[in-house]
Amino acid sequence: MSGTQGEVRPVLEVRDLDVDYGARRRRRRALHGVGLSVVPGETVGIIGETGSGKTTLARAVLGLVRPSAGSIVVDGEEVAGHSRRQWRDLRRRGVVQYVFQDPLRSLDPDLTVKASLTEPLLVRGVGADEAADRVRTLLDRVRLDEELLDRLPGEISGGQRQRVAVARALVTEPRLVILDEPVSALDSANRVQVLEILKELRDSGTALVFISHDLGSVAGIADRVAVLYRGELVETGPVRDVVNAPTHPYTRLLLSSAPTLRGDAPADRAEREALRALLHA
Ligand SMILES: Nc1ncnc2c1ncn2[C@@H]1O[C@H](COP(=O)(O)OP(=O)(O)OP(=O)(O)O)[C@@H](O)[C@H]1O
Ligand SMILES: [Mg+2]
Structure with a gap:
């Protein structure tokens, strides 16, 4: 034992992750150079617009898509190059579990x-x-x-x-649960109830990666938030910092679309348009 206090081994450590879809000329990069660390008991929100690579990141961590480069360490075990059999064994241990947007995909219909x-x-x-x-x-x-x-x-x-x-x-009493848009398909009453259940889960010490296109649902539950934009993580930090002092223009755009989070006057349309123009230049 090294005895170093405060050194907590992450339950998930992703480094320099690239994921591509399609072969040869149809190859398209979905994630580029993504790095993310989640310590036990922590809740990390991943936000980004449609197509930014959120589900791809979840799928890579769950062994459902093979990375082109980079490292994924789950509970101390490097899994990026795992064979199907190794993935089967890892899944059987139940260390990482998942909930998808469509529960029919998380459950066996039969x-x-x-x-x-x-x-x-x-x-x-x-x-x-x-x-x-x-x-x-x-x-x-x-x-x-x-x-x-x-x-x-x-x-x-x-x-x-x-x-x-x-x-x-x-x-299986997992150490980490990946939630990909877990409340997006629900009506507002169910959304509130499922978020309550997830908060209790967080408070019980299970690490959560909470994926959403909506900063509003993430802000209430996450300790830290990571912003994905076009396959790259452009900003990571405590929710409060990201909400109050976003450093990337895309995060500012996300926030200007969810003005109530900052508690100040809604950003006006001109600001939003300016940010959008900057991003899509
Ligand atoms: N199986 C696949 N084959 C080829 N391309 C894919 C595949 N799955 C996703 N993509 C592409 O990879 C990119 C990232 O997709 P991904 O599903 O990870 O986005 P997302 O952030 O989860 O979006 P959404 O908010 O709509 O769920 C997109 O450009 C998408 O078209
Ligand atoms: Mg998705």
């Missing part, structure tokens, strides 16, 4: 809610009784009624489904 939540426990050798107990506790945590246990994902509402997706992500 499994009942009960099966979705119980199977990961049974695979890990947890006994049936204890598994049932833990699933009950989880349902409580995401405010779902036990009567939904025997339904399929297609037989419950969108808000309930997203709560099942959150519960499924938590079954």
Whole structure:
């Protein structure tokens, strides 16, 4: 042991990450030189407009797309060059989990809610009784009624489904959960409720990467925020600093579209137009 206090090993460390889609002449760079570090218990928001590379970053961290260059260290393990088998083993350990915008993509449509939540426990050798107990506790945590246990994902509402997706992500007691637009498809009542559940999750010490195109939903939950613009991270910092003193023109543009966050007068249209012109010059 080195005994150095304050040196916390990140649960996720991404360095100089490039991701390209398409082969040869159709090759397009989706991420370039991205670096990001998340320590245990921290919530980092990733924001950026459509096509900026947010989902690509999530997919790279989850092993769903192979990076062209760079390093991704998950809980101390370099995963950027992992084979499919290594990824399978890593997934089985359940260290990193995910929730997508569309819960039907996070859930197996042919499994009942009960099966979705119980199977990961049974695979890990947890006994049936204890598994049932833990699933009950989880349902409580995401405010779902036990009567939904025997339904399929297609037989419950969108808000309930997203709560099942959150519960499924938590079954393995992950150290890190990647949330890709977890509330964007929900109506405002469900959005508020799911955000509450995610805040409780954050407060319980699980590290979260919270992806959104909307700074407003991220600002209330994240410790730090990273701004993606055209595949590059242009700004990273504590939410308060980024909101009050953005350094990149794109961040200023994002903020001028969400003026209530700064608590001062809404930026006028001329300012927004000027920033837009600057960005797209
Ligand atoms: N499977 C794919 N094949 C080729 N190009 C892709 C693929 N997926 C994404 N892209 C491209 O990569 C870029 C980044 O896409 P990505 O889905 O990461 O953006 P995003 O920030 O998540 O956008 P949104 O807010 O719309 O979800 C875009 O230009 C997109 O068209
Ligand atoms: Mg996306």
